[in-house]
Amino acid sequence: MNKFLLILGSFLLLLGACKKDLNFNKFDELTLSPEYAIPLAIIDLEMNDLLKEDSNIVYDNTGLIHFTFKEDTIASFPVDSFVKLPELTPITSNSTLGVLDIDNTFTSDVTSLGDMATNFNAPTKAALNSANGTVTIFPAITDNNNTVTILPYSNSTFSNINLSQGFLVLEFRNRLPVTIDVVRLNLFNMIPFQSLIGQVLFTNIPPGGGKKDSINLAGSTLSSSLGYSLPQFRSFASQAPVLVNLNDSIIVDATTSNLKCASGFAVFPNTEINAQTLDIDIKADDPTAQIKFATFNSGLINYKLSSTIKEKLSLKILFPGATKNGTPFPPIEIDVNNESKSGAIDISGMKMDLTQDISQPYNKLKVLVKPTLVSSGQLKLFDSSDYVNAEFSFDNFQFEAIEGNLGKKTIPIDASDIKLDMLEDFNTGFNLDDPKLKINTNNSMGIPITVSLDVNGVSGSGATQKLNGPPFTIPYPTSLNQGSVNGTFVYDKTNSDLPKLVSLPPKQVTFAGVAQLDTSGNFNRNNDFIKRGSSITVGFEMDLPFSLKTNDFTLSDTSDNPFFEVRPDGTLGNFLLGKDFDSNNVEFIDLIVKMDNGIPFDGSLYMFFADKDGIIKDSVSTPRFIQAAIPDANGKTIKNTVSVNTVRLTGQNLAAMQRSNLSKMIFKFQISTYANGSQIVKIYSDYKSKIGLSAKIKLKNYQPLKK
Numbered sequence: 001m002n003k004f005l006l007i008l009g010s011f012l013l014l015l016g017a018c019k020k021d022l023n024f025n026k027f028d029e030l031t032l033s034p035e036y037a038i039p040l041a042i043i044d045l046e047m048n049d050l051l052k053e054d055s056n057i058v059y060d061n062t063g064l065i066h067f068t069f070k071e072d073t074i075a076s077f078p079v080d081s082f083v084k085l086p087e088l089t090p091i092t093s094n095s096t097l098g099v100l101d102i103d104n105t106f107t108s109d110v111t112s113l114g115d116m117a118t119n120f121n122a123p124t125k126a127a128l129n130s131a132n133g134t135v136t137i138f139p140a141i142t143d144n145n146n147t148v149t150i151l152p153y154s155n156s157t158f159s160n161i162n163l164s165q166g167f168l169v170l171e172f173r174n175r176l177p178v179t180i181d182v183v184r185l186n187l188f189n190m191i192p193f194q195s196l197i198g199q200v201l202f203t204n205i206p207p208g209g210g211k212k213d214s215i216n217l218a219g220s221t222l223s224s225s226l227g228y229s230l231p232q233f234r235s236f237a238s239q240a241p242v243l244v245n246l247n248d249s250i251i252v253d254a255t256t257s258n259l260k261c262a263s264g265f266a267v268f269p270n271t272e273i274n275a276q277t278l279d280i281d282i283k284a285d286d287p288t289a290q291i292k293f294a295t296f297n298s299g300l301i302n303y304k305l306s307s308t309i310k311e312k313l314s315l316k317i318l319f320p321g322a323t324k325n326g327t328p329f330p331p332i333e334i335d336v337n338n339e340s341k342s343g344a345i346d347i348s349g350m351k352m353d354l355t356q357d358i359s360q361p362y363n364k365l366k367v368l369v370k371p372t373l374v375s376s377g378q379l380k381l382f383d384s385s386d387y388v389n390a391e392f393s394f395d396n397f398q399f400e401a402i403e404g405n406l407g408k409k410t411i412p413i414d415a416s417d418i419k420l421d422m423l424e425d426f427n428t429g430f431n432l433d434d435p436k437l438k439i440n441t442n443n444s445m446g447i448p449i450t451v452s453l454d455v456n457g458v459s460g461s462g463a464t465q466k467l468n469g470p471p472f473t474i475p476y477p478t479s480l481n482q483g484s485v486n487g488t489f490v491y492d493k494t495n496s497d498l499p500k501l502v503s504l505p506p507k508q509v510t511f512a513g514v515a516q517l518d519t520s521g522n523f524n525r526n527n528d529f530i531k532r533g534s535s536i537t538v539g540f541e542m543d544l545p546f547s548l549k550t551n552d553f554t555l556s557d558t559s560d561n562p563f564f565e566v567r568p569d570g571t572l573g574n575f576l577l578g579k580d581f582d583s584n585n586v587e588f589i590d591l592i593v594k595m596d597n598g599i600p601f602d603g604s605l606y607m608f609f610a611d612k613d614g615i616i617k618d619s620v621s622t623p624r625f626i627q628a629a630i631p632d633a634n635g636k637t638i639k640n641t642v643s644v645n646t647v648r649l650t651g652q653n654l655a656a657m658q659r660s661n662l663s664k665m666i667f668k669f670q671i672s673t674y675a676n677g678s679q680i681v682k683i684y685s686d687y688k689s690k691i692g693l694s695a696k697i698k699l700k701n702y703q704p705l706k707k
Helices: 004-012 016-021 024-029 113-117 122-131 498-502 651-659
Strands: 035-046 057-059 065-078 091-096 100-102 106-112 141-150 158-174 180-189 195-205 210-216 221-223 226-235 249-267 276-281 290-307 312-318 332-337 340-346 350-353 364-374 379-383 387-405 410-419 436-443 449-459 464-466 472-474 485-491 506-517 528-531 535-545 553-560 564-566 572-575 586-597 601-610 616-626 637-639 641-650 664-673 688-699
Touching (some): 065 410, 091 276, 091 364, 122 141, 158 180, 158 195, 180 221, 180 249, 221 249, 290 312, 290 332, 312 387, 332 340, 436 449, 436 472, 449 498, 498 506, 572 651
Antiparallel strands (some): 035 688, 065 535, 091 387, 158 249, 180 226, 290 340, 290 350, 290 387, 312 332, 312 364, 410 506, 436 485, 436 535, 449 506, 553 664, 601 664
């Protein structure tokens, strides 16, 4: 747009910026006399023509003129500015088969007195056979017989197993009519060959009674076929006659108890094997962040499984608390059978619950690996050291949302410079009454973030002024599905030094600062969230209503000297009246301004004449060059004023210009608002003024112009 100098072009049309609008060629038609005057122009000025609405000038609904500067983005923060998840390290699960539980089994053997007698010595056998079926004295028996009796015990769940613990409980029951004094019992494995398992001793077993003892099987081998022998058997003769019956018997009961086998051949039961819970640390780059839930847009959990167990294993991989689309995430089931296997688990859409650890209900993903041995019903060789290993690595994890307390991270706002070219023609006194700096934010992150801005204005001369405004918290969405939230924070004269900054006036404004995740304790930080693609943008809009009170508002500009021709080398040529006119013959030139003023400004005009290097060597001033219109109490013009003022250039001025080649004119216009700056005034788009311009020249010596 045009320079802001045009705001008050109505006051400066007679100067260099308006030289093109004045018809100095009218002097060519003059027949000069020692003193004469000539009208130059009558100009109607309307503020809505001088300050037309554009991107930087707007009218509000009352017609008050506002100057605006807007930058949509002075800072932006993508989602990973605040929370960044590092790559996850691989984890390993090692599960050994361990010992197998063997179901308890029971067997019982009944041996009649007649069967036992076949192994007794001849006299005892003869005595028993003779007494069979009679009531008589039962003979004493002493027998040392190592004959092994096979127990009717057959176990199809194993053949030979090595036990880490367990007992074999033996009970001897006496069904003879006499007390058995001593019984020694040896227990044997019968396959693949006979081997002693252990020995028990029973004493003083009355008729109809029984005794129990057990053999500790820890470290022993147990086969699926057992036998026993009675290497010592002794009973006393009855003290009175009893019925002797060869069908009377002894009973041997054998029961296994709490067997756990470490190796051997067995039918694997359906068994869960050492389920393991793996903890995966999911930490943000900010160590203070406490993540409770992480929903993943994409991601793969790669697995490598290896098993030496000679039976099928069904592995369930569970993520406690995990959901997808609001329903529990199903277990991942993988079968492995004495082999190695690899693959990947797609977790796209999974919402992981990182609160499952009571001692630390954040930043921990629990993965439960549950191997289950699936029985084939066949005997298989095994060892408790057989294992299944699982290795997990993580690939292409991209989150959709992260929830929890997302920490206290601080993010610097890089400095950005905004140029305000509109204000470069102002020098001082741009004391606007109610400037506003609006900080506009757009935020799709559910985190309270406090911004501390360091705003600094720099004038064309290098003077600086800080905004010194308070920090503010960016409005934010409070639910994942809310979307973006717009916000505006306003710096004004009540909370900052914005009026001082504007009054420099600034040629550029620098924005910097920091964004801090809130640490005040005024917000519930347990429900922070961010989503994929979310961000924060910060922009600004400077709103400068043309409402001010000043007594030193200064405008300035520099142009070529309008009273002479200025050559390209910066020297002066002919006087404005033509090459045949001698400026030394001029006593004075008056530029006369009659103004019907509708703007509530008083003004003083200062013109400085300088050489081509800008060194000032002469000047002309006209205090009270214009007279302010009269405003009401609200600062709006209610009555125009009419004034007539003259700018005089003497012959000495013109001679000095020509002598010193003063080819530059620097003009300054110092403005005061109504009543010498004691009242706030406002500039509206409907203000109108009329200017009449004329010139008066007085010559020292009258000489007609040469034709």
